[in-house]
Amino acid sequence: MTTTPVPRRTGRPGRPGYDLDSLLAVAVKVFNDKGYDGTSMDVLADRLGLSKSSIYHHVSGKQELLELALNRALNALFAATVEEDATQGRAIERLEFLVRRSVDILVAELPYVTLLLRVRGNSAVERKALVRRREFDEVVSGLVAEAMDEGDLRPDADPTLVARLLFGTVNSIIEWYKPRLASSSAELGDALVMMAFDGLRVDR
Amino acid sequence: MTTTPVPRRTGRPGRPGYDLDSLLAVAVKVFNDKGYDGTSMDVLADRLGLSKSSIYHHVSGKQELLELALNRALNALFAATVEEDATQGRAIERLEFLVRRSVDILVAELPYVTLLLRVRGNSAVERKALVRRREFDEVVSGLVAEAMDEGDLRPDADPTLVARLLFGTVNSIIEWYKPRLASSSAELGDALVMMAFDGLRVDR
Structure with missing residues (x-):
């Protein structure tokens, strides 16, 4: 493609x-x-x-174009959830993998993901896309909850809230990322995982 | 007001x-x-x-309404940068204060901040707002760089990138926050600071 x-x-x-x-x-x-x-x-x-x-x-019209575009972004995100690294191993590692792959997809498919993230549900096509986005979000909050249960993530916040903040950080990249000027998606993923998983603060 | x-x-x-x-x-x-x-x-x-x-x-017209609305959000954000807690003490503490106050402002002024974050620069009023947003972002990346120099923030990422990811997380709250259902702004601030400053991962 x-x-x-x-x-x-x-x-x-x-x-x-x-x-x-x-x-x-x-x-x-x-x-x-x-x-x-x-x-x-x-x-x-x-x-x-x-x-x-x-x-x-x-x-058949602009609605089909919208549906094709939204599905392109959604299919890439869902494909990531069934990759081997997203389905095997400890939940924290699967979650970290999914964060990094989502950053890759966002960078590779920037206009498609941007369109997806701006969908507000004004038509049947948009509402279908929102349902699939929620399914993806549930995969993420499931992984967060599992990683808390396994003792790898701090248990002192609601898993849904943590999942929203984590993927809020991922999604916010569309607001400023410029393909030609900015870092590679690997550098972005490293910085994001460093901040969200290990924290910006130096331990003393 | x-x-x-x-x-x-x-x-x-x-x-x-x-x-x-x-x-x-x-x-x-x-x-x-x-x-x-x-x-x-x-x-x-x-x-x-x-x-x-x-x-x-x-x-005088809808442009004045836009300007008043954008200034309301921007004035609140800039007022936070000159509060005592944002101007005294170590940079990491000033940064943490500014993150928490920004979350408070986002929650208190949700429609105004939402409008501000969607501005794309299609008119003189919008471009003026974007210039002020960039000034605010420079305050944030200045604090990040200072906190790295003071040895309180991990030095292994570009300060501008870290500032973008950090305030990307703050700003992403507008996408899902519902005043009546969700957590208070203090709970949101706690969860965000926990994730971004201390990291989600449990240290072993």
Whole structure:
């Protein structure tokens, strides 16, 4: 799957050719810039340099584009929850793995995750995405609770609150991360795990 | 200053009377629901149950409402940076104080801080708010760097990155905090400081 927003040219000169992936990449950029509700098919067609009927050749409408984009982010996050390192070993290690993988996914799929995190539930597609986000959050709070039970995480806070603060930190990266300027996702993951798991304070 | 969105009645029956604070509270709610750009003066007048000319009695337009709302959040945050506990003592203690006070402000002024954190710089008023946000962020990264120099914070990460992750955690609270259901701001502050300063992991 490619994320390149630059349309590939087809045989027909002067007319950009898109496959579904590259069309989706442009659509997601427009949704993030103008808001999904504020983006009409006319605006999309204009930004793509396509007629609306050319867009309908790929998808049934902007709702399908939204669903494809949200699923791309959600599928990546759920795929992480079933990786070997997320399902074997102590809960604290599975949790740390999931935090690091989520940072990787956020960086790799930044526009898709950004769109997902701004969803407010204004349509059936958005509400379905919110249900899946809550399922993911439950996986996280389950791991936090398990790691507390195993004695590896401090038990002095509510697991749901801890899970929210932990993934709040992960998710807040979308607000300032710039792919070209900032740290690699591994450096980001290291700094985040250092802060949240081991604490910023030097032990004396 | 009151945040009550319920308009006070004046002598004239059947017509809601607003002072500037209660008018602002309703406007900020509409801005957060529909987006500032998506809110017209007609929509505002409709939600307030006022004529547009009654709104113009209080403010010059929606841009002034935005500026008042953003300044309310920013003034509260900057007021915290000059409190005694933020200016005296070791940098780590000043930083911890500023984190806790920011959580308090976020909870007390939730709609105003939410509006501030969604500003993208689409107008002069928004760009001015972004400049002040950056000034606040520089106060925070200055404290982080100072606390690293004083040997109280782990020196193994870039101070700007640490400041972003730390206040990213604070700011992410707006995404899920519900005034009536959730913890008090003191409980939130305790959990956040526990995670970010002392770490979730149990030392063995």
